[in-house]
Amino acid sequence: MLTQAVEDYLKAIYEFQAEGGKVSTTGLSEQLDVAPASVTGMVKKLAKMKLVVHEPYQGVELTSAGEKIALEVIRHHRLVESYLAEALGVSWDKVHEEADRWEHVLSEEMEDLMDDKLGHPTTDPHGAPIPARDGSMPRSKLRRLSELAPGEAGVISEVNDHDAELLRYLGELGLFPAVKVRVISSAPFDGPVTVRINGDKHALGREVAGQILVEPLP
Amino acid sequence: MLTQAVEDYLKAIYEFQAEGGKVSTTGLSEQLDVAPASVTGMVKKLAKMKLVVHEPYQGVELTSAGEKIALEVIRHHRLVESYLAEALGVSWDKVHEEADRWEHVLSEEMEDLMDDKLGHPTTDPHGAPIPARDGSMPRSKLRRLSELAPGEAGVISEVNDHDAELLRYLGELGLFPAVKVRVISSAPFDGPVTVRINGDKHALGREVAGQILVEPLP
DNA sequence: ACCGAATGTTAGGCTTGCCTAAATCTAAGA
DNA sequence: TCTTAGATTTAGGCAAGCCTAACATTCGGT
Numbered sequence: 001m002l003t004q005a006v007e008d009y010l011k012a013i014y015e016f017q018a019e020g021g022k023v024s025t026t027g028l029s030e031q032l033d034v035a036p037a038s039v040t041g042m043v044k045k046l047a048k049m050k051l052v053v054h055e056p057y058q059g060v061e062l063t064s065a066g067e068k069i070a071l072e073v074i075r076h077h078r079l080v081e082s083y084l085a086e087a088l089g090v091s092w093d094k095v096h097e098e099a100d101r102w103e104h105v106l107s108e109e110m111e112d113l114m115d116d117k118l119g120h121p122t123t124d125p126h127g128a129p130i131p132a133r134d135g136s137m138p139r140s141k142l143r144r145l146s147e148l149a150p151g152e153a154g155v156i157s158e159v160n161d162h163d164a165e166l167l168r169y170l171g172e173l174g175l176f177p178a179v180k181v182r183v184i185s186s187a188p189f190d191g192p193v194t195v196r197i198n199g200d201k202h203a204l205g206r207e208v209a210g211q212i213l214v215e216p217l218p
Numbered sequence: 219m220l221t222q223a224v225e226d227y228l229k230a231i232y233e234f235q236a237e238g239g240k241v242s243t244t245g246l247s248e249q250l251d252v253a254p255a256s257v258t259g260m261v262k263k264l265a266k267m268k269l270v271v272h273e274p275y276q277g278v279e280l281t282s283a284g285e286k287i288a289l290e291v292i293r294h295h296r297l298v299e300s301y302l303a304e305a306l307g308v309s310w311d312k313v314h315e316e317a318d319r320w321e322h323v324l325s326e327e328m329e330d331l332m333d334d335k336l337g338h339p340t341t342d343p344h345g346a347p348i349p350a351r352d353g354s355m356p357r358s359k360l361r362r363l364s365e366l367a368p369g370e371a372g373v374i375s376e377v378n379d380h381d382a383e384l385l386r387y388l389g390e391l392g393l394f395p396a397v398k399v400r401v402i403s404s405a406p407f408d409g410p411v412t413v414r415i416n417g418d419k420h421a422l423g424r425e426v427a428g429q430i431l432v433e434p435l436p
Numbered sequence: 437a438c439c440g441a442a443t444g445t446t447a448g449g450c451t452t453g454c455c456t457a458a459a460t461c462t463a464a465g466a
Numbered sequence: 467t468c469t470t471a472g473a474t475t476t477a478g479g480c481a482a483g484c485c486t487a488a489c490a491t492t493c494g495g496t
Contacts (some may be wrong), residue, residue, distance in 0.1 A: 005482080027441090036445085094327070109316075243474055255477095274461090
């Protein structure tokens, strides 16, 4: 059995890679809330286990074995999130931290039962795709709000969890998942984005808009 | 936050105490599957934390602070068991080991939600009482099958988990929780107990009968 | 091309909780 | 009472992961 720490690192590395970004020691250190030196130590351990390739000073990359494990952890995480939201009515902004703890204790049987109960969902409550059991990742249709063209409409699906500041801001706007927005203007996509939310116009900073994921509507 | 190990030790100590037995190093060592020396070490640590009183060579006893924590852990455990059985249809003989892992990651909110969902049960699927939130333990009506008088009837509520041999034996008899039994004879209560189960007579060894808990019927 | 800031790694140490082996204590039977 | 088997504790170590401080590397700006 892998330790919880190993699973957490693999998941974090996967998520950095998925964002297209290079996986830096500092990035992981912030994400996992440990000192950079601790990351280096663990990364060396993961490299010895053939779960990542580590080029000193140049970053780290999952091997296919590492990616497989990361996807299993993420599947657990997102199924738990979905289950908590759906079956227990846990609020959208709390499922994440709960799932972070549950994902490590969930047996395969429980995973299957929850999956059945939920009718084999392909996205979690944030709209993020749930990997299939074989590790294949459903193609996400999500885009950043700031990438929608003016006039285009979409549904808020996900914001970066953990970002309390942003969540509060979105709360003030009445912005939650499944709220429909329509982009009114952006000038010229590296400035603020103006959107119509529930009939009212709002100007969002580029940074905030960049963190809001939407599912475009036809 | 307490570590998982501390919680496991407190729970195990509580359970030994509840059985009326003296809490021995060896007993804990077997229950927790660690070496006796490890138990001594942890017990000394718990004593320093004022969660137990440790009289060297004479055993260990929970303080009221320790008992409070043990009851919280047991409440989590039994609520999870109940929830898994009820909401996810997990089979009676598997909920225990699953709950052993879940109990440590369950937040108070989740506990409350599950408790609500279940309608505030007072016993788990094995019939064991679920401590209330304030730590009070519902009085259990359970007795050992071998303690029922001839002619008395009861409902099978619980057998010692972990005992694969016994479980298999009970399975052969078609014996599961909530099966009604009637004691036909026992001679004279320190020999085998003969019971009627689903219409058929069965002779159970004293030892087996001693491990079966029943809820007496009026 | 250089220099300093930022980033990353190494070295050394700590805590938790486990282990084995070697003492030590307890208690039961001769 | 004495012996000794079994239970318990002590002593010494190990592995996992974390930390801080010191050293090394990279890279952007002049």
